[in-house]
Amino acid sequence: MSNAALASTAPKFETVTVETATVACEGGAGPLGHPLVYLHLGHDRQATCPYCSRTYVLAEGAKLGGH
């Protein structure tokens, strides 16, 4: 028996579901932290933080602001 398959399924980067078209990211606490940046979710409803590579995805049903 082996548990190897379980250990290899974790995604490399986090995906965070948000409900607004603008999100503030500071990478969280600890060594992954970075200066506060604002990310704007565009027509594809997602944005990736250039610092920590987290991907923010607009929740289904959430409204984008007027354009």
Ligand SMILES: [Zn+2]
């Ligand atoms: Zn970040």
